[in-house]
Amino acid sequence: MTDTVSVSGLSVRAGDRVLVEPLDARIEGAHCLGLIGESGSGKSLTARALVGLLPPGIVASGQVDFGGNRIDLSLPDRDAAWGEVRGRRAVLLLQDPFTSLSPVHRCGEQIAWSFAARDRAVSDSSTRLGRRSHRRYAAEVAALLAELNLDEAVAQSFPHELSGGQRQRVAIASAMATRPDLLIADEPTTALDASNQGEVLDLLRGLQRQRGMAMILISHDLGLIRGRADEVVVMRAGHVIERGETSSVLSSPRAEYTQALIAANPSIESLGHVHPDDAIASTSTAAHKATSLLEVRGVTKAFGGHTAVEAVSLEVGAGEILAVVGESGSGKSTLARCITGLEMPDAGEILLNGVPLPAGRRGRTPGQMQIVFQDPYSTLNPIFSVRQTLAEALRASGRHGADSEVDELLARVGLDASLAARRPSQLSGGQRQRVSIARALAPDPRLLICDESVSALDVLVQADILDMLAALRSSLGLTILFITHDLGVVSRLADRVAVMSGGALVETGPTVQVLNAPKHPYTMRLSAAARSNSLLANQGEAGGSHDGV
Amino acid sequence: MIAARLAGVVAILFVISIITFALLYFAPGDLVKNLIGTRPVNAETIVAIRDRYNLDDPVVVQYLTWLGNALRGDFGESIRMQEPVSLVVGQRIGLTAVLCGLSFLIAIAVSIPLGVASAVRRGSVVDKAATSATLVGLSAPSFVVGLILLYAFAYYLPIFPVYGSGDGLLDMLYHLILPAIALAASLGALLMRLTRAAMVRELASDYVTSLRSRGVRSREVNRIALRNATIPIMTGGGLVLTFLVSGTILVEAVFSLPGIGTLLQDAVLYKDIPVVQAVTLLLALVIAVIALVVDFSYLAADPRVRARFVGGRP
Numbered sequence: 137m138t139d140t141v142s143v144s145g146l147s148v149r150a151g152d153r154v155l156v157e158p159l160d161a162r163i164e165g166a167h168c169l170g171l172i173g174e175s176g177s178g179k180s181l182t183a184r185a186l187v188g189l190l191p192p193g194i195v196a197s198g199q200v201d202f203g204g205n206r207i208d209l210s211l212p213d214r215d216a217a218w219g220e221v222r223g224r225r226a227v228l229l230l231q232d233p234f235t236s237l238s239p240v241h242r243c244g245e246q247i248a249w250s251f252a253a254r255d256r257a258v259s260d261s262s263t264r265l266g267r268r269s270h271r272r273y274a275a276e277v278a279a280l281l282a283e284l285n286l287d288e289a290v291a292q293s294f295p296h297e298l299s300g301g302q303r304q305r306v307a308i309a310s311a312m313a314t315r316p317d318l319l320i321a322d323e324p325t326t327a328l329d330a331s332n333q334g335e336v337l338d339l340l341r342g343l344q345r346q347r348g349m350a351m352i353l354i355s356h357d358l359g360l361i362r363g364r365a366d367e368v369v370v371m372r373a374g375h376v377i378e379r380g381e382t383s384s385v386l387s388s389p390r391a392e393y394t395q396a397l398i399a400a401n402p403s404i405e406s407l408g409h410v411h412p413d414d415a416i417a418s419t420s421t422a423a424h425k426a427t428s429l430l431e432v433r434g435v436t437k438a439f440g441g442h443t444a445v446e447a448v449s450l451e452v453g454a455g456e457i458l459a460v461v462g463e464s465g466s467g468k469s470t471l472a473r474c475i476t477g478l479e480m481p482d483a484g485e486i487l488l489n490g491v492p493l494p495a496g497r498r499g500r501t502p503g504q505m506q507i508v509f510q511d512p513y514s515t516l517n518p519i520f521s522v523r524q525t526l527a528e529a530l531r532a533s534g535r536h537g538a539d540s541e542v543d544e545l546l547a548r549v550g551l552d553a554s555l556a557a558r559r560p561s562q563l564s565g566g567q568r569q570r571v572s573i574a575r576a577l578a579p580d581p582r583l584l585i586c587d588e589s590v591s592a593l594d595v596l597v598q599a600d601i602l603d604m605l606a607a608l609r610s611s612l613g614l615t616i617l618f619i620t621h622d623l624g625v626v627s628r629l630a631d632r633v634a635v636m637s638g639g640a641l642v643e644t645g646p647t648v649q650v651l652n653a654p655k656h657p658y659t660m661r662l663s664a665a666a667r668s669n670s671l672l673a674n675q676g677e678a679g680g681s682h683d684g685v
Numbered sequence: 686m687i688a689a690r691l692a693g694v695v696a697i698l699f700v701i702s703i704i705t706f707a708l709l710y711f712a713p714g715d716l717v718k719n720l721i722g723t724r725p726v727n728a729e730t731i732v733a734i735r736d737r738y739n740l741d742d743p744v745v746v747q748y749l750t751w752l753g754n755a756l757r758g759d760f761g762e763s764i765r766m767q768e769p770v771s772l773v774v775g776q777r778i779g780l781t782a783v784l785c786g787l788s789f790l791i792a793i794a795v796s797i798p799l800g801v802a803s804a805v806r807r808g809s810v811v812d813k814a815a816t817s818a819t820l821v822g823l824s825a826p827s828f829v830v831g832l833i834l835l836y837a838f839a840y841y842l843p844i845f846p847v848y849g850s851g852d853g854l855l856d857m858l859y860h861l862i863l864p865a866i867a868l869a870a871s872l873g874a875l876l877m878r879l880t881r882a883a884m885v886r887e888l889a890s891d892y893v894t895s896l897r898s899r900g901v902r903s904r905e906v907n908r909i910a911l912r913n914a915t916i917p918i919m920t921g922g923g924l925v926l927t928f929l930v931s932g933t934i935l936v937e938a939v940f941s942l943p944g945i946g947t948l949l950q951d952a953v954l955y956k957d958i959p960v961v962q963a964v965t966l967l968l969a970l971v972i973a974v975i976a977l978v979v980d981f982s983y984l985a986a987d988p989r990v991r992a993r994f995v996g997g998r999p
Contacts (some may be wrong), residue, residue, distance in 0.1 A: 222898055238892045
């Protein structure tokens with residue numbers, strides 16, 4: 137069992153602005169503290185302050201105590217000052233496994249760097265990390281990989297050859313290799329697919345307990361924290377809103393904000409309760425049989441030798457919301473790009489209202505369909521004001537782009553007309569995504585395609601946007617094809633679901649039926665994983681005993 | 686893919702040979718006058734000269750004659766020196782190659798460590814000094830740098846020779862140090878900027894944060910980041926490497942070095958078409974080969990490119 141870690145008076149400032157108010161915490165060995173908050177709440181800054189790795193211009197103050205060794209958090213970022221802490225005392229595990237590993241080094245070597253750093257810190261020798269010195273740690277690397285259920289061959293692989301889940305396990309291995317007292321995991325599974333998230337988190341939690349390490353688990357997703365953190369701290373805008381034992385905070389939250397977070401958490405379990413949209417869902421399912429707006433017939437698309445989409449056929453009825461679900465790499469985005477003409481399918485046909493559409497964008501009109509992408513930060517032209525962006529979209533669809541038309545579009549997506557003068561950089565993520573939805577609505581499209589359009593947003597914002605999309609469907613009679621990896625989002629919004637795996641469509645049906653009684657093994661696994669991570673699942677034992685690797 | 690690239694190189698060389706031939710044909714000046722100089726002229730001599738160099742043929746025929754010979758490996762005879770072009774070029778290529786190689790080494794040896802140091806200590810005195818120095822290197826033409834170096838280190842402080850190429854390899858290196866520095870200045874400045882920009886980006890990336898949080902020492906982290914930065918450095922560096930090849934013409938003139946650059950300069954002035962053609966094509970070939978080498982070095986530097994090249998999943 138490692139030493140108790142206690143943090144006292146940790147605060148973070150940028151100039152005069154306080155980003156994180158003084159915060160105290162105490163984590164015993166083998167215990168896990170959950171840190172919950174939306175983006176901008178200061179949870180990531182707190183994590184980085186503990187290892188002295190704040191971005192330039194941002195400073196921390198306060199102290200952290202590792203079993204009697206006090207470290208001043210305001211020390212400058214130098215090896216001499218922080219060498220004692222980093223690796224040996226605390227290690228940071230980052231969110232995105234696609235960027236947190238060096239792309240040009242083999243995974244085994246990257247894990248070996250941690251072993252070498254630990255050895256040097258312990259023996260205090262000045263052995264340099266030679267070009268081939270990582271071979272010395274081959275046996276230790278192999279043992280660690282085995283503990284993380286990874287194949288031995290992973291040591292010889294480059295990160296790009298591995299899946300997201302495998303990469304994150306390599307990142308965990310490289311963090312564990314230094315045997316720190318405290319592991320700080322900053323949203324360690326947010327970039328992973330639903331079926332991988334629970335597995336990786338449980339593995340992390342298991343190893344941490346087994347080694348008696350303390351852990352800070354940072355997340356925006358309350359469902360993932362449940363059963364995995366002993367205590368939880370809810371943060372908002374740098375303040376601690378609520379703290380306490382995880383189960384009691386989740387079952388009886390005191391702060392209004394925590395209650396809102398829990399209510400907004402998209403949960404697959406909400407299907408079990410009375411669904412407010414049930415009436416609409418059943419009527420539109422009936423309507424779907426009468427008129428189908430979009431028909432996809434045998435669409436196939438390959439890149440190089442790899443088939444991304446294989447003979448996919450599906451139909452979307454007028455006024456229906458169809459969700460396409462699958463993990464990353466399952467071909468769902470490629471399918472969307474083929475439907476919108478951004479990608480040329482190798483084979484197959486796409487029909488709108490029974491009329492075949494030309495492949496590619498030539499010969500199409502903006503009013504046929506529009507797409508909304510995932511990342512609201514890169515989808516808007518940064519030098520255009522909101523008004524310019526929307527006016528351009530209106531003109532592109534043959535309208536005037538007058539101020540009144542722009543205001544009408546803004547009202548439709550629930551934005552105040554006063555925001556029209558702002559640039560994207562002056563908007564929040566949710567506001568940006570509303571602007572990009574408004575832009576897509578400019579030509580009055582028959583079909584709206586949303587490609588993971590809420591995945592990059594915070595839970596509360598996500599819920600608002602999903603409600604808005606449902607309202608747009610009712611008021612405009614919009615048909616929506618919603619691509620997502622999140623079954624919680626599906627159950628909140630979709631009438632029907634199409635499940636994709638490895639480029640093929642494996643199951644289609646009404647949402648309630650597919651989620652509650654999945655037929656295909658892949659859908660079963662996805663549904664089970666989503667259930668165990670869901671907030672409303674049985675509060676007793678920590679869920680996460682699903683199988684499959 | 687390799688075959689396609691090579692075919693592209695051949696096509697480019699072909700087009701360049703047409704362009705240089707046409708430019709020289711249309712340029713003002715008369716080969717006959719150049720050959721005869723101030724000697725008395727008579728009609729027979731002129732006819733003889735025009736006949737010897739096929740000057741009365743249509744330009745297309747002249748070009749095709751040259752092309753036919755060139756394809757057989759015969760680049761003709763230098764009109765000015767009355768020697769085979771291959772011999773003339775062969776005598777001078779060694780000096781230019783050593784000059785370019787030396788200045789490339791100097792540029793790399795100075796700019797990459799400086800770029801790394803600037804990126805690691807952004808805003809420090811080292812960074813500011815190095816960045817200002819590169820501004821000079823980038824904006825001062827190589828012949829100006831050459832003249833300043835000559836004045837400072839050959840005339841004012843007579844450490845280095847003023848002109849000439851020396852005898853033997855060591856003496857030649859000694860003679861080539863100042864020209865190589867003059868030639869390396871702009872290339873080195875660009876490389877330093879590229880290295881700094883690439884390193885700043887790499888050092889801000891997640892894997893660096895991860896490495897540092899794991900307690901890996903700054904030195905090692907910088908080494909790992911530099912390994913990642915080689916890809917953008919090579920992209921930009923490969924492009925500016927061709928500067929060396931064209932810059933050598935000016936630098937050789939300033940230092941009166943008998944290399945390819947001065948040969949080309951004289952040949953253009955004299956309308957010595959066979960030499961100009963051969964040297965231009967040689968330079969174009971070198972540039973094409975550099976581009977090719979840079980492209981292939983990605984395969985060594987980036988496993989992701991390697992995977993795409995070999996085929997398999999993107």
